[in-house]
Amino acid sequence: MKRTLLRSLAAPDQSRRRFVQGLAAGGALLGLPPLLTPVWALQAAMTRTGMAPVLTGTEFDLTIAETMVNYTGKPRMATTINGSIPAPILRWREGDTVTLRVTNRLPVSTSIHWHGIILPYRMDGVPGVSFTGIAPGETFVYRFKVQQSGTYWYHSHTGFQEQTGMYGAIIIDPARGSRIRADRDYVIQLSDWTDEDPMDVLAKLKKQSDYYNFNQLTAGEFMQDAAEQGLDAAITKRRMWNRMRMNPTDLADISAYTYTFLMNGTAPAGNWTGIFKPGERVRLRFIGSGTQSFFDVRIPGLKMTVVHVDGQDVEPVTVDEFRFGPGETYDVIVAPKQDRAYTIFAQSMDRTGYARGTLAPRAGMQAKVPALDELQWLTMTDMMGSMAQGAMGGMQGMSGMHHGAMSMGGNPVHARHARTEYGPSVDMRVDTPRTNLDDPGIGLRNNGRRVLTHADLHTLGGPLDARDAEREIELHLTGNMERYTWSLDGLEFGKSTPVHFRHGERLRVILHNDTMMTHPMHLHGMWSEQETPDGSFLARRHTISVQPAQRISFLVNADALGRWAWHCHLLYHMDSGMFREVVVA
Amino acid sequence: MMYKPVSLFAAVVMVLGLSTAQAQDAAPGMAMDAMPGMDHSKMNSGSGSPAGHGAAMAPAAMQGRSEPENARDPHAYSDGYDFGDVPRPRLADEKSFYSVLVDRLERVKSSDNVSGFYDLEAWYGRDYDRAVLKAEGSVDSNTLEDASTELLWGHALATYWDTQLGARYDSGSGPNRKWLAFGVQGLAPYWFEVDATAYIGEGGRTAANFEGIYELLLTQKLILQPRIEADWYGKRDARRDLGDGLSEINTGLRLRYEIRREFAPYLGVEWARKFGDSKDFARAAGEQSSEARFVAGLRFWF
Numbered sequence: 010m011k012r013t014l015l016r017s018l019a020a021p022d023q024s025r026r027r028f029v030q031g032l033a034a035g036g037a038l039l040g041l042p043p044l045l046t047p048v049w050a051l052q053a054a055m056t057r058t059g060m061a062p063v064l065t066g067t068e069f070d071l072t073i074a075e076t077m078v079n080y081t082g083k084p085r086m087a088t089t090i091n092g093s094i095p096a097p098i099l100r101w102r103e104g105d106t107v108t109l110r111v112t113n114r115l116p117v118s119t120s121i122h123w124h125g126i127i128l129p130y131r132m133d134g135v136p137g138v139s140f141t142g143i144a145p146g147e148t149f150v151y152r153f154k155v156q157q158s159g160t161y162w163y164h165s166h167t168g169f170q171e172q173t174g175m176y177g178a179i180i181i182d183p184a185r186g187s188r189i190r191a192d193r194d195y196v197i198q199l200s201d202w203t204d205e206d207p208m209d210v211l212a213k214l215k216k217q218s219d220y221y222n223f224n225q226l227t228a229g230e231f232m233q234d235a236a237e238q239g240l241d242a243a244i245t246k247r248r249m250w251n252r253m254r255m256n257p258t259d260l261a262d263i264s265a266y267t268y269t270f271l272m273n274g275t276a277p278a279g280n281w282t283g284i285f286k287p288g289e290r291v292r293l294r295f296i297g298s299g300t301q302s303f304f305d306v307r308i309p310g311l312k313m314t315v316v317h318v319d320g321q322d323v324e325p326v327t328v329d330e331f332r333f334g335p336g337e338t339y340d341v342i343v344a345p346k347q348d349r350a351y352t353i354f355a356q357s358m359d360r361t362g363y364a365r366g367t368l369a370p371r372a373g374m375q376a377k378v379p380a381l382d383e384l385q386w387l388t389m390t391d392m393m394g395s396m397a398q399g400a401m402g403g404m405q406g407m408s409g410m411h412h413g414a415m416s417m418g419g420n421p422v423h424a425r426h427a428r429t430e431y432g433p434s435v436d437m438r439v440d441t442p443r444t445n446l447d448d449p450g451i452g453l454r455n456n457g458r459r460v461l462t463h464a465d466l467h468t469l470g471g472p473l474d475a476r477d478a479e480r481e482i483e484l485h486l487t488g489n490m491e492r493y494t495w496s497l498d499g500l501e502f503g504k505s506t507p508v509h510f511r512h513g514e515r516l517r518v519i520l521h522n523d524t525m526m527t528h529p530m531h532l533h534g535m536w537s538e539q540e541t542p543d544g545s546f547l548a549r550r551h552t553i554s555v556q557p558a559q560r561i562s563f564l565v566n567a568d569a570l571g572r573w574a575w576h577c578h579l580l581y582h583m584d585s586g587m588f589r590e591v592v593v594a
Numbered sequence: 595m596m597y598k599p600v601s602l603f604a605a606v607v608m609v610l611g612l613s614t615a616q617a618q619d620a621a622p623g624m625a626m627d628a629m630p631g632m633d634h635s636k637m638n639s640g641s642g643s644p645a646g647h648g649a650a651m652a653p654a655a656m657q658g659r660s661e662p663e664n665a666r667d668p669h670a671y672s673d674g675y676d677f678g679d680v681p682r683p684r685l686a687d688e689k690s691f692y693s694v695l696v697d698r699l700e701r702v703k704s705s706d707n708v709s710g711f712y713d714l715e716a717w718y719g720r721d722y723d724r725a726v727l728k729a730e731g732s733v734d735s736n737t738l739e740d741a742s743t744e745l746l747w748g749h750a751l752a753t754y755w756d757t758q759l760g761a762r763y764d765s766g767s768g769p770n771r772k773w774l775a776f777g778v779q780g781l782a783p784y785w786f787e788v789d790a791t792a793y794i795g796e797g798g799r800t801a802a803n804f805e806g807i808y809e810l811l812l813t814q815k816l817i818l819q820p821r822i823e824a825d826w827y828g829k830r831d832a833r834r835d836l837g838d839g840l841s842e843i844n845t846g847l848r849l850r851y852e853i854r855r856e857f858a859p860y861l862g863v864e865w866a867r868k869f870g871d872s873k874d875f876a877r878a879a880g881e882q883s884s885e886a887r888f889v890a891g892l893r894f895w896f
Binding site: 140228505 | 660661664665666667671672673676677678680681682683685686687688695721722751752753754781783785810813818855
C-alpha cells in the first residue's frame, strides 16, 4: 500500500498487530498472578483449541457450557460444546441412525443445527421453527437416520452462540466406501472470533454501520488519485458512490478491527499444523464457519483439486485459490511433494486479516505467510450487474453508460422487484442483474491465479430429479446499509409471511441480489440444485453465495415435510431480518 | 465573514438542488431513493423491464417511493399459511436499540467571553420508528443561558430520510417557549447530513431551523467537519432577544481525532452572525452581533 504522510500518522501499533496474530495458544492461561486474574476466569474451565477430538459411533453426548478462551491477551468466555473450539468432530456412517443427547449447561436457551443434513424437520434444531430450543439444564435428544455422506458441520442456531464458539465438523463416511483416495485427512474449519459481546457488535452497527471499516475513502487518497490519474478521473471514480451514499470499500461489515480469524480454533500465531509425508495425498476438508467472514483460501506452492462441495462429489477441478463463506464446505486434495512446510492462507474478503495454518512434514515448521492482497474497490459490475458489462466494452467512464445501455441487445432477464422494495428498507435495486457464474468475485479477478467459480462446479450424478420445474418463485436479497437493516424483498422477518412449497413439487427458486454484498443463502432441509442461466444442472448445494448484483437460480425437490429456515448465513444479517420460514405441506 | 445572508441561503439551496439534480442523472439500471419534495412518480416508466430504456434514461434509473404496477406481492408465496405451532423466532428487527451521541461538548472562546456549549442527539427504538431526543444549549457563568430541547417521534420515510414530529421546549434566560416541531433529517447525495425543522409555537409564533454537516476524512481517524446552521423566526420575540426573519447564521469548522470511534476530541472555529432585530438586541445587550469563536471539545457516543 502506498504510504502518505497522513496515512502513516494512523499506522497500527504493536498491540494491534498482536491482536491480528492472536496468541500462540488460544486456550492459554492469562499468565497473571492469581490475585490479578478475574474471579470468573479462575473458576472457569479452559477451552481446548486446535485439535478437536473425534467422536465416532452412533451414540453421542454433547454438553454445552461456558469455558474460557484467550485469543488476544484478554480472557473471554466462549460458549463451547464439550469444552473445545472447534467442537468435537462427529464421525458418522451413511445409513446409521445416530442419537445425540445434547445437554444445556448455559444459563440461557441453546440449540444445535446440523448444517446440510437431510433429516425430519423436528430434528433440524432451529428455535422457533423446528422446536422451542433447549432450555437451561435440559437434555434434548436428536435422533435421525444419516442419508448422505461427505463433510458437513454443526452449530448453534440460538442468538450469537455461533459467534462465541459453538461450531464443529461432521464427517460422514459413505456406506459403499469413499471414492476419494487420500493418505491424510484433515478438517480445516475457518472461523472468526471477537472479544466483544456480539450483541454489542450489532448495537454498534446500528449506531454507525461503517464502524468497523477503516478503509474508507479519504482526502489523502483523492489527492493521490488526482496526482496520478488527473483531477477529472479522480472525481469521476468517486462520483457515483458519493451520489448514492455508498462506500466502494464496503466488503465486510465486521473487520479484523475486532476479529481474530481462526483455523481449527487456532489464531494465526498459534500456527495450526497438519503433518504429511512428501509424496502423500492429503485431503483437506475446508469448512466455512465464520459468522460474518468470507475467506479466500490458497496454499502457496500447492495446487488444490476440489473434489467435494457442500459434501457432494463434484468433477475434480484444480485451482490455485477459492473463496467461500459461512456455511459452505469444500474438500480438496493436495499432493505436497517437497520436504518443506506450506502455508494454508485464508485472507478475509475485506483484506484486513487472515487465518493461517501449515502443512509440514514435521511439527514446529512454518513457511512464509503471504502479504494480504491490496483492497480493491467494488466495481460497476458489482453495482449494476450486466448493464455495466455491456457498457464496459469500449466505453470510458460513467457518462458513457447511457449510450452503452441503448446499444445493448437487450437483457432477457425480467427482474420483478417486490412492491415492498421501494421504501426505507432498501438502498438500491438492480434492474439488470448479471447472471454469468464465471466471475471469481471482487478482489480475485485477474490476480494471476486460477480461482474457482460457480461455473467450475459440476456435481457428479446429475440432478436428484429429472423433472423440470413446475413453477418458479423469486426472492430478492435486500438491505439498507446506512440503517443496517437486512431483508428479503424489502421485508424483515418480523414483517414476513412463510413461503409455501407444495409437498412433492419441483420448483425453481430465483435469488436476485439487490445489494452490494455477497450473501451465502442457506435453505434448510432440502438440496438446492443450482443451474446455469440456460437451465442446465450445475451443482447440488446447501449454501449458495450470491454475488453483488447477481441473479442465480436453483431447483428444489420439496420432499421434506415440515417447516424450515431459509436465510442469509451471515449471522448479523440473519439476525437483522434476512430470514424466512419455508412451509412444505 | 462578510457575506449577505440571502445569498448564502441561496447558495445552500443551490448546492442541495444541484446534488439532487445530479442524483437523477444516475446511470440506468440503478434505482435510487429520491429527495423528498421532488415528485418522481410521473417519471417512473416501467422500471421492471430493461426494454424501457429508451430515450428517458434518467427516469428509469430514478425510482421514487412509488412502485411500478407490475410489482410483485412479497406475500404471494405464503398461500395463506401462517407460522406453525412453535412460537416464531423474534430476531433483532423486532428488538429496540438506542444511541446517545454527544456531537458537541465544547468550550467556546470569543474575543470577550468564554462559555460552554452542548449538543446531543439520542434515539431509542426499532429500525423505522424511534423516539428521538435533541438537546442543545449554552452555559455561561454557571447558568444555562439558552437551551432548546426537543422530543420527537422519528419515522423512516425513505432510504436515507426520516420525518420527525414532536415538541420543542426553549429554556434559559427569558421566558420559556413551547413549540410543535416537524421536520426531516437525513443524508443527502454526496454525504451531506441535513436536518431541517419547522416549528409552531404559542401566540402565533413560527420558526425554522436548518443544519447541514459534511464530514471529510483526512485520514481514517482525522475528520474535518464543516457545519452550517440557520435560524428564522416568524415573529419578533423581544424577551428572548430574537428578531423576526432570519435571526442567526452559524458556520463552523471542526477537526476531530477519533481516538476510538466513540471518543474524539476536537478543535475548531466558528463564525456566528446575527441579523435584523436579533442583531440590534445583541448590540443593546453589549454583545457582539457578529463574532468568530474558537472551540475545543469532545465528541462521543455510546
